Amino acid sequence: MLRVALSRLLGLFGKQKRDQELDQEIRTHLDMATEENLRRGMSADEARLAARRDFGFVEPMKEEFRDIRGVSFLETTFLDLRYAVRSLFQNPGFTAVVVVSLALGIGANTAVLKAVSSTPFCCGHCRTKTPSASSSL
Amino acid sequence: MSDPTTDIPYGTLDLLVLKTLDAMGPLHGFGIARRIEQVSENLLRLNQGSIYPALLRLQQKGWVKTEWGTSDNNRRAKFYSLTASGKRQLKLEVENWERTSALVARFLGVRS
Numbered sequence: 001m002l003r004v005a006l007s008r009l010l011g012l013f014g015k016q017k018r019d020q021e022l023d024q025e026i027r028t029h030l031d032m033a034t035e036e037n038l039r040r041g042m043s044a045d046e047a048r049l050a051a052r053r054d055f056g057f058v059e060p061m062k063e064e065f066r067d068i069r070g071v072s073f074l075e076t077t078f079l080d081l082r083y084a085v086r087s088l089f090q091n092p093g094f095t096a097v098v099v100v101s102l103a104l105g106i107g108a109n110t111a112v113l114k115a116v117s118s119t120p121f122c123c124g125h126c127r128t129k130t131p132s133a134s135s136s137l
Numbered sequence: 138m139s140d141p142t143t144d145i146p147y148g149t150l151d152l153l154v155l156k157t158l159d160a161m162g163p164l165h166g167f168g169i170a171r172r173i174e175q176v177s178e179n180l181l182r183l184n185q186g187s188i189y190p191a192l193l194r195l196q197q198k199g200w201v202k203t204e205w206g207t208s209d210n211n212r213r214a215k216f217y218s219l220t221a222s223g224k225r226q227l228k229l230e231v232e233n234w235e236r237t238s239a240l241v242a243r244f245l246g247v248r249s
Binding site for chain 1: 166167170171190197198213
């Protein structure tokens with residue numbers, strides 16, 4: 001289990017090199033298959049086609065390969081984050097609204113909590129639960 | 138009309154690959170695929186490409202290791218071979234498989 005996790009983590013590095021390696025492996029495979037078909041007496045076109053047919057679909061296989069390597073999950077998360085930051089910069093009005101409402105929301109929440117926790121309305125446990133809020137008063 | 142060829146039973150490709158490497162020694166991907174096809178005498182429908190994800194899984198588990206080398210006709214190719222723990226795993230999987238198939242055979246052999 002640990003070994004699999006580790007090799008997936010390592011799979012994040014040298015992605016390009018590994019993709020190239022897989023591509024070369026597929027090319028070598030198809031070349032070898034074509035050669036064998038030629039030896040069996042197929043024409044050049046037939047031999048190449050048969051090699052591809054026996055190999056099956058290349059792209060879904062590569063996709064599966066990447067999934068196993070574990071690149072996809074972290075890679076797509078990273079891409080999502082980058083996309084999020086980029087769109088925030090592209091739309092400053094929206095960003096400002098979001099930032100201001102978050103700030104107001106959090107600020108109001110904190111202010112009310114502080115106010116309440118300093119009055120006798122507050123039961124004992126809410127004071128003990130927010131020690132930083134009450135001690136800073 | 139029934140088709141005499143069959144797809145690889147789910148989960149057995151790993152076993153076939155391990156056994157092939159055990160029997161043949163270091164081999165490249167194409168060699169493994171062809172060997173599996175030859176042993177099955179074309180009764181098996183194998184997408185040759187599907188052995189690469191299987192080989193990667195086996196590598197991640199530490200049962201198979203790789204090395205770049207040159208093939209018979211001087212092509213640079215990645216060669217796969219069994220590790221010590223791969224050999225142990227193969228033994229385990231063979232035992233499992235034999236137990237399972239003996240069990241199923243026993244049920245199928247029952248006459249009513």
